[in-house]
Amino acid sequence: MNTSMSSFNSSYWQNRYQKSDTPWDIGAASPPLVVFFEKLLEKDEKNKDLKILIPGGGSSHEAEFLHKKGFKNVFVIDLAASPLEEFSKRCPSFPKEHLIKKDFFKFEGQNLEYFNFFDLIVEQTFFCALDPRLRIDYAKKMNELLKKEGKLIGLLFDFPIKEEQQSPPFGGNINEYREIFEPYFEIKNLKRCYNSIKPRQGTELFIEFVK
Numbered sequence: 003m004n005t006s007m008s009s010f011n012s013s014y015w016q017n018r019y020q021k022s023d024t025p026w027d028i029g030a031a032s033p034p035l036v037v038f039f040e041k042l043l044e045k046d047e048k049n050k051d052l053k054i055l056i057p058g059g060g061s062s063h064e065a066e067f068l069h070k071k072g073f074k075n076v077f078v079i080d081l082a083a084s085p086l087e088e089f090s091k092r093c094p095s096f097p098k099e100h101l102i103k104k105d106f107f108k109f110e111g112q113n114l115e116y117f118n119f120f121d122l123i124v125e126q127t128f129f130c131a132l133d134p135r136l137r138i139d140y141a142k143k144m145n146e147l148l149k150k151e152g153k154l155i156g157l158l159f160d161f162p163i164k165e166e167q168q169s170p171p172f173g174g175n176i177n178e179y180r181e182i183f184e185p186y187f188e189i190k191n192l193k194r195c196y197n198s199i200k201p202r203q204g205t206e207l208f209i210e211f212v213k
């Protein structure tokens with residue numbers, strides 16, 4: 003399936019931002035991701051040079067956190083213009099050319115320069131926002147964009163998709179995620195998150211998948 007066939011296109015997302023219908027936006031970087039980022043800094047200051055992508059970054063609280071900590075090569079892609087514009091106003095020192103308004107599935111660069119490019123890709127309520135028929139494409143695309151031994155890290159929801167469910171967030175479970183990602187990644191971590199925000203406790207899995 004091609005993303006343009008999905009009903010969740012740029013107008014869908016742009017409308018939701020314009021109506022402030024954004025229940026996913028927790029107003030700050032997600033604590034489990036903050037812990038991961040802080041460990042990166044503790045391990046090696048050179049990690050500030052890592053090339054990091056946040057697809058479907060929306061209001062981009064994680065990008066803001068990383069930027070303020072001194073990470074220099076953080077990129078955000080999103081289909082909707084509004085949250086990127088808002089982020090740019092909130093955080094004017096963040097490089098404008100690293101805020102990319104584009105369909106993630108069509109992100110590659112003019113000469114495919116973003117293939118095998120990123121050291122780290124951060125997942126935070128992007129996977130669950132997609133039409134579930136795009137899940138294998140998501141795994142393939144992540145694999146394409148990451149360098150060898152690059153990592154896809156972040157959070158996936160651990161609750162079932164409801165019967166007749168028509169709109170995000172679309173959940174899943176450990177077995178399904180294994181099936182989707184194992185052909186493309188070594189599964190280093192796929193476990194219940196211990197430090198989710200209160201409303202998400204018991205419903206988040208922390209992932210660390212290595213290309």
Ligand SMILES: C[S@@+](CC[C@H](N)C(=O)[O-])C[C@H]1O[C@@H](n2cnc3c(N)ncnc32)[C@H](O)[C@@H]1O
Binds near residue numbers: 059062079104132
């Ligand atoms: C549920 S929101 C999550 C936003 C952000 N990650 C957060 O946690 O606040 C999903 C985001 O993915 C973006 N999005 C959906 N499909 C996309 C696609 N194919 N390419 C790029 N961005 C997409 C939407 O515009 C929206 O900002």
